[in-house]
Amino acid sequence: MEGITVQSPHARTAFACSALLLATLTACAGAAEADTRKPTAPEGVTAQAGSATSAHVMWERASDNEGITGYDVYREGKKAASVDAAKLMTDVDGLTASTAYTFTVRARDAAGNVSAPSTAVPVTTPAAAPADATPPTAPVELRGTAGGGGRTVTLSWGGSTDDVGVTSYDVYQEDSRIHSVAGTGTTARLTGLRPGTVYTFTVRARDASEKSSPDSNAIDLTTPSAPAAPASTAPTGLRTRTTAEGGEFAVDLSWDQPDTGGTIPAYQLFLNGKMTTTIVWGGNPPAGRATYRLTLPDPPGTRYSLKIRPKLPDGTWGDFSAQRTVVLRG
Missing domain, CATH: 2.60.40.10 (Immunoglobulins)
Structure with a gap:
């Protein structure tokens, strides 16, 4: 019977046991890799x-x-x-x-x-609101402090008024609502922030007809850096001034440059969260306070949020400045 191999009963048994062991080990490995652990239940709801x-x-x-x-x-x-x-x-x-x-x-x-x-x-839920055509007044004197290991800020403000009643206050960070408190409260504690980061906050009041007030004053808060973390490279003191020029608008920016241990060759300018242009100096980069003029062809009333970040001497991009909001008006 040439070409045929006959296994002994012992060999067949050993082969079957080996196959069974391999299948068992493979199954155990697969079970070990499977994620069966549930997340923790959310707190602070x-x-x-x-x-x-x-x-x-x-x-x-x-x-x-x-x-x-x-x-x-x-x-x-x-x-x-x-x-x-x-x-x-x-x-x-x-x-x-x-x-x-x-x-x-x-x-x-x-x-x-x-x-x-x-x-x-x-x-x-409250009773249905009567006809309400008037939004609340803007919150006033927004102020705050940063702490909590660089991950917490506390805000407070003066209350708004409304012809029917304020139902809530909404906290915004870079034009995104991140927190709300009841209309009877004028403080907010924000958590989950990043150490060594500059944040810009505003507050709006809202009434039962969902009408929102104008923004409060903006406040810049920098969370403390984590131990042994490098110093912030964010530009500070960013200011804007808007003027009409013919059919366009000019936005003049000025800011204090960060100490990076070397020359800052360029900045990136972000509008509404998107990188719009890179500011590169025609000659030697300026020392101290820097300026830049941005021209925008948009119609009056257009609203923009803007912020900048520097190019560091090592070629990487640094931290963002505080955000500023501009409305194109003559």
Whole structure:
């Protein structure tokens, strides 16, 4: 029987055992790699009525061994909203006036694991607002302090007035709403910030008809650097002045340059969060306070937020300045 190999019973048994052991080890390895750990439940959940038909829900960041991918907000145990991991707040619309609701939040990860529900928080929507054509006045005297190991700031402001009533105050950082407090409060504590970073905050009041006030004054706060961290390379004292020139507008910028241990050859200018131009000096870079004129062809009333960052002597880009908001007016 040439060409045929016959295995003994012992050889067949050994082969079967080896195959079984390999399958077992492979299964165990796969089980070890699978992510079955649930994220922690979000803490610090708050809910407040934004109007007679909406509520604003906020929470603190949850943790996970692999990473959070999003959050789900539940109303009376039914999913009402979902957001990605970068967001820690959302508005829930479609509510009924003068009605009590309960909200919880769950975190989820990339493997589909969902945390336990957060502590349930109640909120009652107010009665439907009467006709209201007037927005609240702007909050005044916004001020604040940075602390908490470089990750926390505390803000306070003077209250607004409204012909019907202020229902909430919204805190903005670089034109994005990041926090809200009830209309009876005039302080906010913000967490989860980065050490050694300059932040620009404003506050707006909102009434029951969802009309928002003009911005408060802007305030720049720099969080303390982490121990042994390098000094900030952010430009400071950024100021703007807008003038009309024919059919265009000129925005004159000036700022104090950071001490980087060498010459700063260029700056990047960002408008509304997008890099717009690189400022390169025609001759030798200026010393001390720098200036630049930006020309914009947009119509009157156009609003821009702008900030700059320096090119460091080692060729990398440094920290951002505080943000400034300009409205094109003659």
